[in-house]
Amino acid sequence: MTSKILLVDDEPNILLSLQFLMKRAGYQVTTACDGEMALRQVAAEQPDLMLLDINMPKLNGYDVCERIRANAAWQTIRIVLLTAKGREVEKEKGLALGADDYITKPFSNQELIDKVQALLSQQR
Numbered sequence: 001m002t003s004k005i006l007l008v009d010d011e012p013n014i015l016l017s018l019q020f021l022m023k024r025a026g027y028q029v030t031t032a033c034d035g036e037m038a039l040r041q042v043a044a045e046q047p048d049l050m051l052l053d054i055n056m057p058k059l060n061g062y063d064v065c066e067r068i069r070a071n072a073a074w075q076t077i078r079i080v081l082l083t084a085k086g087r088e089v090e091k092e093k094g095l096a097l098g099a100d101d102y103i104t105k106p107f108s109n110q111e112l113i114d115k116v117q118a119l120l121s122q123q124r
Contacts, residue, residue: 003120004028006047008038008064009082010056014105018051018082025113035059039067042074049078049120051112054085054094062097069098078119082107 005027007018015031022029030045032038036058038050050068054061061081068074079101081094086104094102100119103112 002026002028003048004030004045005116006030006032006038006041006050008032008035008050008056008061009053010034011053014053021109021113022116025116027116035061035064038064042068042077046074047077049080049116051080051082054081054083054090062093065094065097065099080115080119
């Protein structure tokens with residue numbers, strides 16, 4: 001079965017490049033451009049993993065992560081915060097809120113694919 005990945009970012013160019021990268025790696029991909037849309041997508045079609053930006057309109061990535069972790073039905077969703085916020089305190093906050101990993105932009109495409117594969121293999 002193909003793993004489902006939800007990409008959440010308010011920058012269309014980033015969404016497009018991530019979508020291309022994840023589809024090329026063989027994943028089923030859906031996208032959202034803000035935090036509220038992300039939560040609707042999770043409720044409609046629970047993904048196996050989310051690549052979640054922090055700085056977004058309506059709900060930021062920290063809030064989305066916290067809401068997902070508060071819902072017992074969504075505990076198996078892997079969350080990778082993918083953000084330009086590179087300070088250690090921001091990373092610690094993201095991990096404390098329940099993110100499985102934290103990657104700062106710019107990032108290596110291969111590093112991202114490797115982390116996604118590793119997290120998804122832990123679910124099985």
